[in-house]
Amino acid sequence: xxxxxxTIYDVAQVAGVSKSLVSLVLKNxxxxxxxxxxxxLEAIQSLNYAPSQAAKLLAGNRSKSIGVVIxxxxxxxxxxxxxxxxxxxxxxxxxxxxxxxxRVGDGSNDPIDAFRALHVDGVIIATEPDxxxxxxxxFPGVLVGDRRREISTIDHVTSDDTLGGxxxxxxxIDLGHSHIGHITGEGGTxxxxxxxxxxxxxxxxxxxxxxxQGGTTDExxxxxxxQELFELDDKLTAVFAANDYMAAGSFxxxxxxxxxxxxxxxxxxxxxxxxxxxxNLNLTTVAYDDAAIGTNAARLLLARIENPAVAVERLVVDxxxxxxxxxxxx
Amino acid sequence: xxxxxxTIYDVAQVAGVSKSLVSLVLKNxxxxxxxxxxxxLEAIQSLNYAPSQAAKLLAGNRSKSIGVVIxxxxxxxxxxxxxxxxxxxxxxxxxxxxxxxxRVGDGSNDPIDAFRALHVDGVIIATEPDxxxxxxxxFPGVLVGDRRREISTIDHVTSDDTLGGxxxxxxxIDLGHSHIGHITGEGGTxxxxxxxxxxxxxxxxxxxxxxxQGGTTDExxxxxxxQELFELDDKLTAVFAANDYMAAGSFxxxxxxxxxxxxxxxxxxxxxxxxxxxxNLNLTTVAYDDAAIGTNAARLLLARIENPAVAVERLVVDxxxxxxxxxxxx
DNA sequence: TGAAAACTTTGGAGCGCTCCATAAGTCGCT
DNA sequence: AGCGACTTATGGAGCGCTCCAAAGTTTTCA
Numbered sequence: 001x002x003x004x005x006x007t008i009y010d011v012a013q014v015a016g017v018s019k020s021l022v023s024l025v026l027k028n029x030x031x032x033x034x035x036x037x038x039x040x041l042e043a044i045q046s047l048n049y050a051p052s053q054a055a056k057l058l059a060g061n062r063s064k065s066i067g068v069v070i071x072x073x074x075x076x077x078x079x080x081x082x083x084x085x086x087x088x089x090x091x092x093x094x095x096x097x098x099x100x101x102x103r104v105g106d107g108s109n110d111p112i113d114a115f116r117a118l119h120v121d122g123v124i125i126a127t128e129p130d131x132x133x134x135x136x137x138x139f140p141g142v143l144v145g146d147r148r149r150e151i152s153t154i155d156h157v158t159s160d161d162t163l164g165g166x167x168x169x170x171x172x173i174d175l176g177h178s179h180i181g182h183i184t185g186e187g188g189t190x191x192x193x194x195x196x197x198x199x200x201x202x203x204x205x206x207x208x209x210x211x212x213q214g215g216t217t218d219e220x221x222x223x224x225x226x227q228e229l230f231e232l233d234d235k236l237t238a239v240f241a242a243n244d245y246m247a248a249g250s251f252x253x254x255x256x257x258x259x260x261x262x263x264x265x266x267x268x269x270x271x272x273x274x275x276x277x278x279x280n281l282n283l284t285t286v287a288y289d290d291a292a293i294g295t296n297a298a299r300l301l302l303a304r305i306e307n308p309a310v311a312v313e314r315l316v317v318d319x320x321x322x323x324x325x326x327x328x329x330x
Numbered sequence: 331x332x333x334x335x336x337t338i339y340d341v342a343q344v345a346g347v348s349k350s351l352v353s354l355v356l357k358n359x360x361x362x363x364x365x366x367x368x369x370x371l372e373a374i375q376s377l378n379y380a381p382s383q384a385a386k387l388l389a390g391n392r393s394k395s396i397g398v399v400i401x402x403x404x405x406x407x408x409x410x411x412x413x414x415x416x417x418x419x420x421x422x423x424x425x426x427x428x429x430x431x432x433r434v435g436d437g438s439n440d441p442i443d444a445f446r447a448l449h450v451d452g453v454i455i456a457t458e459p460d461x462x463x464x465x466x467x468x469f470p471g472v473l474v475g476d477r478r479r480e481i482s483t484i485d486h487v488t489s490d491d492t493l494g495g496x497x498x499x500x501x502x503i504d505l506g507h508s509h510i511g512h513i514t515g516e517g518g519t520x521x522x523x524x525x526x527x528x529x530x531x532x533x534x535x536x537x538x539x540x541x542x543q544g545g546t547t548d549e550x551x552x553x554x555x556x557q558e559l560f561e562l563d564d565k566l567t568a569v570f571a572a573n574d575y576m577a578a579g580s581f582x583x584x585x586x587x588x589x590x591x592x593x594x595x596x597x598x599x600x601x602x603x604x605x606x607x608x609x610n611l612n613l614t615t616v617a618y619d620d621a622a623i624g625t626n627a628a629r630l631l632l633a634r635i636e637n638p639a640v641a642v643e644r645l646v647v648d649x650x651x652x653x654x655x656x657x658x659x660x
Numbered sequence: 661t662g663a664a665a666a667c668t669t670t671g672g673a674g675c676g677c678t679c680c681a682t683a684a685g686t687c688g689c690t
Numbered sequence: 691a692g693c694g695a696c697t698t699a700t701g702g703a704g705c706g707c708t709c710c711a712a713a714g715t716t717t718t719c720a
Contacts (some may be wrong), residue, residue: 005469007706018670031668048465050446054387055706060676116335116380117497135378139335225703337676353678363697385676388705630719 006047015043026051057119065095066301067115069132076274077290081126081144084294092302094121097128101131110135122301125154140304142297146189155300157315161189164319165196168240168268168286171321173204176330177238177266181209183225183246185217190242193270197240209233216221216240216288222249230257236328237265244269244276247283247326267328282325292317345373350355356381357499387449395425396496396631397445398454402430406604407620411456411474422632425450440465452631455484471633472627476519485630487645489618491519494649497528498570498616500599501651502535506660507568507596511539511554513576515547520572523600527570539563547572552579567595567660574599574606577613577656585598596657612655622647 008026012019017036023033025040043049057063066089070078082098089096097120099111107108110133115123121141141154150156161197165182172180180201184194192208201208211228215221222241226249229236241247247269254261261267269276272287296315303310338356342349347366354362355370373379387393396419400408403486412428427450429441440463445453452470455462459479471484480486495512502510510531514524524540531538540556547552552571556579559566571577577599584591591597599606602617626645633640 005706009706019707020709021668024669026709033668036669048443048468050443052388052449052706053447054384054449055675056708057384058382058388058705059707059709061675061708092671113378113380117383119382119384138378321689335676339676349677350679350700351698357678363698366699373679385680385705388675388707389677389679391678391705546698 005052006049008049008051009048010038011043011049014047015039024240032082036315041202062305063095063119063121064093065118065120066122066124066305067111067118067120068096068098069111069115069127070098070100071127071131077145077288078126080288081289081294081297084291084296085124085290085298086294086297087320088298088302098271101127121305126297135324140308142185142301142304144293144297153312155297155304155313155315156299157293157297157317159293159319160316161192161319162196164201164270164286165193165240165242166200167319167321168193168270169197169200171284171323172266172268172327173200173206175238175266176325178204178206179209179233179235180206180238180240181211181229181236183212183222183241183250184210185212185215185221185242185246187217190217193242198289209236212246217246219245219249219252222246222251223253223307224249226231226250226253238267238327239265240268241270242282243271244273244283244285248275248281251281251283251326261326262328266330268327272322276322276324278324284324284327285322286319287301287322289317289320332617335382336379338379338381340377341370341373341379344377345369357613388423392635393449393451394423394424395448395450396452396454396635397441397448397450398426399441399457400428400430401457401461403428407475407618408456410620411624411627414621414626415454415628416624417621418625418628418632431457431565447516451635454627454631456627469593470631470638471629472523472634474623474627483642485627485629485643487623487630489623489649491522491649492526492529492648494600494616495523495570495572497529497651498523498600498648499527499528499530500651501598501614501657502568502570502596503530503536505568505596505657508534508536509539509563509565510536510568510570511541511559511563511566513542513552513559513569513571513580515542515545515551515572515576517547520547523572539566542572542576547576549575549579549582552576552581553583554579554595556580556583558636568597568657569595570598570600572600574601574611574613574615576602577615578605578611581611581613581656596660598657602652606652606654608654609650614654614657615652617652619647619650 008019008022012022017040021036022040025037068082068085086096099114101111112123112132112244124142124144126144128147129143129151137151137154143151143154143156146158182194182197184190198208209229209232212221212225221244225246229239239250241250249269251261252266254265259265268282269285272285275281276283276285296317300313300315338349338352342352347370353365355367360589398412398415416426429444442453442462454472454474456474458477459481467481467484473481473484476488499510512524512527514520528538539559539562542551542555555576556569559569569580571580577597580597581591584595588594591613599613599615602615605611606613606615626647630643630645
């Protein structure tokens with residue numbers, strides 16, 4: 001009882017071939033004669049041989065696996081991203097391991113170190129680099145999402161927030177609105193969306209009306225912003241709020257004034273948050289194309305795994321307009 | 331960019347020590363001078379070194395991990411068992427991996443092979459061996475639970491079903507009952523519980539009344555059995571049903587006759603099924619001591635890992651009586 | 661019929677660690 | 691000073707694979 005685990009050598013001996021031949025059979029190499037193949041297979045069977053993953057990993061130079069680091073499993077965003085990543089890496093025959101930030105290892109628990117210990121071929125980082133251990137990113141990796149800090153040595157995929165602002169504004173313009181307000185707030189993302197708004201307005205020779213600059217980007221800010229916009233322009237028929245929560249606040253203001261959406265005011269948000277869903281506000285909004293972000297990140301990573309020398313890329317994915325019931329033509 | 335991963339040799343060189351010293355630091359060996367230890371730690375830091383799990387596994391002769399094979403994660407039973415296993419192996423510093431039967435590997439997906447590929451030191455099998463690949467069990471392993479087939483070469487932990495039957499019956503006797511019926515059914519488990527019933531009755535010189543022999547062990551059988559028992563003995567004041575579902579059927583019969591439990595009849599089941607809970611039947615019952623089964627299985631496995639030569643054991647764990655509201659003294 | 665071409669098979673090196681036996685350095689004590 | 695007894699540090703072997711260059715074997719075709 002309790003014999004030592006059989007190795008590839010044991011199999012080779014039983015099958016009467018070399019260990020290399022066994023290895024070839026194990027990875028299903030086509031250049032093995034049927035006779036030997038079945039001899040090896042039989043030996044494997046009779047010995048109850050299970051190839052050592054550890055040895056395979058150590059000897060092979062590719063593990064055919066990647067790691068994905070996310071903030072938290074409860075972040076919806078990651079589901080779409082992961083689906084996109086899967087699409088690419090499943091097809092390429094890779095295993096995908098996911099780790100959130102709060103995994104406790106023994107001592108210093110950096111998910112990237114953990115992945116590297118497992119010999120992953122590359123890592124997709126879908127979280128803030130600042131929440132990870134300080135390090136040189138000298139391995140195949142892709143950073144995903146708008147981040148406070150960028151990493152010059154690895155690829156980066158983001159969504160085009162300026163285009164997001166443009167799409168939202170353009171949607172309102174296309175519906176015939178001209179008195180279009182925008183509620184913005186502090187931060188780089190809001191600034192980009194604001195820029196998109198300004199671009200679209202300028203393109204059609206419309207006067208921009210912007211409130212909330214430098215303020216918070218939450219529901220109360222949306223409420224206050226809406227009020228301010230009406231003080232600025234009482235002919236206002238449409239508003240683009242920098243995110244869905246602000247839009248929710250704006251909606252609350254409208255309701256408090258007996259105004260209806262979209263009858264009196266068309267409202268558009270950004271982010272396709274749960275609050276925007278058809279079961280809640282039924283808000284027209286702009287969404288990140290999570291799946292596309294995922295597939296693009298995956299493609300970049302795969303390219304770099306296959307050729308580490310390719311130039312670092314910074315890729316911007318187009319967001320998409322999601323039309324719901326909060327906007328209508330004038 | 332994309333340098334090769336640093337190895338223990340790189341760390342050794344930077345720290346100005348031998349690779350062995352680095353290894354000692356990695357496993358926190360006390361016999362390393364503070365000066366060298368901190369030099370190594372610094373080198374690890376500066377190189378972003380992450381030790382290869384694969385190499386560690388391959389070189390070390392212990393992985394300090396075990397695998398647990400279960401039927402399905404939805405089986406409540408396993409939760410208690412696993413808790414018991416954890417208690418022992420956590421303390422011993424082992425990792426515990428769990429796999430249910432329906433994990434799809436690539437091709438032949440035997441969870442035990444998968445575990446062995448990962449170099450687990452041992453396996454706890456909490457499922458029917460017949461549902462696994464046919465194999466020699468020539469590695470440290472423990473089988474848990476009553477099984478159709480036993481495996482002579484590995485340890486086995488079960489619950490004592492005869493004692494279960496005895497405990498149930500004895501409980502009724504202790505409450506002062508003497509006209510005590512038993513509803514049994516087909517199968518080895520039912521037979522053991524029946525034997526326990528007979529033992530207790532004989533011990534106190536009481537006449538056994540058994541129905542349902544060879545029949546099913548479900549709710550309808552409980553209903554019919556109860557009826558039959560009353561035909562056998564109209565002075566019946568207590569009944570032991572071979573399991574909780576049969577007890578539920580018995581209860582249904584009582585209610586259909588306007589009888590109350592425990593006022594008119596004391597009823598005891600076996601298994602502590604969900605149906606027996608205080609929110610349902612509030613049934614007095616006998617439960618397997620899952621945690622104890624788990625800790626015992628774990629202890630056996632740990633002993634065998636540490637010394638593969640110890641004799642194969644077959645361990646029987648005492649079940650426990652759970653008093654609820656379905657029994658009372660006469 | 662002989663040599664090139666194609667198909668199969670093989671031994672050796674090396675992946676990055678751990679473990680072990682041994683070496684080197686320290687210390688206290690005679 | 692000299693020597694045993696510790697305390698620390700080291701090189702080498704080996705874990706079980708994959709990969710590669712090279713060797714053997716068979717087939718093909720001039």
